Amino acid sequence: MAPNADIMGVRFTATTHHAPYSAISVLSGSLPSHFNVCIVGTSRDIGANIAYSFATAGATAIGICAPQAEIDVSPIPSKLRDINNSVRLIYLPCDVTIAAEVEAFASKIQEALGHIDVLVYNAGYFGPWETRTTSTPNDFSTAMDVNCKGLYLSTHFMLPLLKRSPRASGGAIISICSIGMHATGGPGVNTAYGISKLAQCRFIEMLAATEPELFTAAIHPGNVKTEMGKVTPKHIFDALPDDPSLCGSFIIWLVKERRMWLSGRYISANWDVDELASKEAQIVQEDKLKMRMVW
Helix, strand or coil: CCCCCCCCCCCCCCCECCCCCHHHCCCCCCCCCCCEEEEECCCCHHHHHHHHHHHHHCCCEEEEEECHHHHHHCCHHHHHHHHCCCCEEEEEECCCCCHHHHHHHHHHHHHHHCCCCEEEECCCCCCCCCCECCCCHHHHHHHHHHHHHHHHHHHHHHHHHHHCCCCCCCCEEEEECCHHHHCCCCCCCEHHHHHHHHHHHHHHHHHHHHCCCCEEEEEECCCECCCHHHHCCHHHHCCCCECCCHHHHHHHHHHHCCCHHHCCEEEECCECHHHHHHCHHHHHHCCCCCCCCCC
16 A cells, blocks of 8 residues: 555544634533643643643643743733632643653642643753754754653653542543654754654653553644744744644543543644544554554
8 A cells, every 4th residue: 555645644634623613612611520630841822721721621730840930921820710710720840851850840749639630741842943954962952852851751750640540541641742743854844853753752652552541642733833933934933823722622622531542643633523533443443643664
C-alpha cells in the first residue's frame, strides 16, 4: 500500500475545526466530583485556556507550575475566579528541566491534593525561526530539555499521584505536541522543535505500553497565535487560524470518558470528534495514529 500523501494527517477526518463546536462544548459540571488536574508549564495562551476549560467543566482543583516571572503577569488566577470561584488553584514556580524542582512541585501537589486525575504537559520551547541546523547549540539543547526531559520528569514524579486517582480506571497523561513534528524540510522547519515533539509522541506511546491502566495522548492543539509563536514571520503568524480554546475543549471531551482506543496515539484537536469516533475500529485494527517505519 502506498503511503498517504497527507503525511501530517491534516485530513484524517474530512471535517476539521478551528474553534470549539457543539460536540466538544464544555458543559458546567461535566467532570466527576473530586477531580484534580495538574498542568505543567502554563501562564497564557493554549495552556491557560486548558485551565479555563477544566474550571468550566467543574474540576475541583487545578495545580499549575510556570516560571515565577510568568506567574506574576498571568491572567489565570483572576480568570479562574470569574469562571468558577469554587475551583482551588495551586500556582507554583518551577523549572521543568530541573529534577529537584519538579520533584518539589509534585510533592507540594501531593500534600495539597493527595491525587491527580489528569496531568497535562504544556511546557514548550520553540526557539528562533530557522531552517535545518542554523539555530545555536543552546537553542537545540533548550528545546530538548523543555520538550523532552521536562515531560519525562513531570511524568516520573507525578505518576504516583495519578495512580492514587479514585477513578477505577486510573488517570490520564496528555502531552501538548505539534503537527510540526511531521515535517522534515521546507521553509521554517525548526529542527530541535520538530525532533523534540516527535520524541514526545514516542514517549506517550511507550508510556501507554508500560502503564496500560493510564490513558495517554499526544495532542496537536491547532495552529494558534501564541506568544511563543511570534518568532515566525508575520505573514505566517497572522494566518494561523485556530482559537486558543479549541484544545482545552477537545481535552475535556477526551478525558471525561475513557476513550482507551485512542491511548498512546497522536491526535489533532482540529479533527472532528464524531468522525474520529466512527473510525474507532479502523484505528484499533490497523494500529493507526502512531509513528512507524515505512518499508
